[in-house]
Amino acid sequence: MISDDIVRASSSRAPEAGPAASALALLAHQPGLSIRMLAVGVGLSHAGTVRLVDRLATEGLIERREHSSDGRTRALYLTPTGKIASDEVLASRDEVIAEGLSILKPDELKILCDMAERVLRDRLENLEHSYRICRLCCYDGCTNCPIDAELHERGVERGKSGDG
Amino acid sequence: MISDDIVRASSSRAPEAGPAASALALLAHQPGLSIRMLAVGVGLSHAGTVRLVDRLATEGLIERREHSSDGRTRALYLTPTGKIASDEVLASRDEVIAEGLSILKPDELKILCDMAERVLRDRLENLEHSYRICRLCCYDGCTNCPIDAELHERGVERGKSGDG
DNA sequence: CGTCTATATGTGCGCGGGGCATAGACAGCA
């Protein structure tokens, strides 16, 4: 029960206004995401996500493109500026976490990572949930993502619509 | 870096609209808190906290009383109804955490708690910060609070205004 | 005691974010 205070310690120093940061980080790893999927990822309603995308597009951070096959769907992509912003968000996030866990020894970090990985695998519900979990992941450093592995084991792949 | 996903996993299932829950939990453990301290604890401005207190008071969850010595300060207390609400918030919080960590073995939990305690002690900045950290603590179960211990070692006690 | 400053609380005003309901565009099917 004390453990959730780590949560507060790092989440209280969130990089910026929550949803925007999540959207940027999510699009950095999953370019071409639809608004619907992004909405699930950032935890907003469709309408709210549309406004969020509007704002980010106005700021020149992301852009809407036509979907290749489906005329309804809009594929969202980061602009170069947006990529920079996303990198900054993730960098500040990493900094906070590294700071917070700086007192732990390397072998303790390893233990913690192992526990975290098992917890994540256990708590993963479905494909949409995976987007929420990974919304602020540092994808560059997450080379062997446990979530991807767990999804793979369940026969679900990202980019398809079947939820488990 | 994967560890902050535990954060998402539990914080994404927050009991209710953030600040209100924190205020209730905070007042459950620290009755007679002033609005200023509550503001720091919940991470809002003074004005926002006043509105929050207004709402909670309108709902009959908390009440303002005169301070014993200082005529300016308002002492905030939970009403019986507010105590019930606070208990529910903390209970749901505990449930989420217990669920999330249910895959870990008891000895692993012990290791995790030990690490969390050291991280908390290391990251604690001052008295005001302690209110933010502990805002959603389950005080009934937090018998030997590491934050209190750390504050004590630094010669700071809660209830006074000197920040370390 | 009068005054000045610092502190704490409460309020008018406006802004921005987000949800609900709805409209428009498109895919799939009979």
Add this chain to the structure above:
DNA sequence: TGCTGTCTATGCCCCGCGCACATATAGACG
């Protein structure tokens, strides 16, 4: 072709919050 489901976008409105200001009190000083 028409019907239905899905995806996106918009009108409208509410809520929460911060800024600036007003009010009340404590403490210090002449």
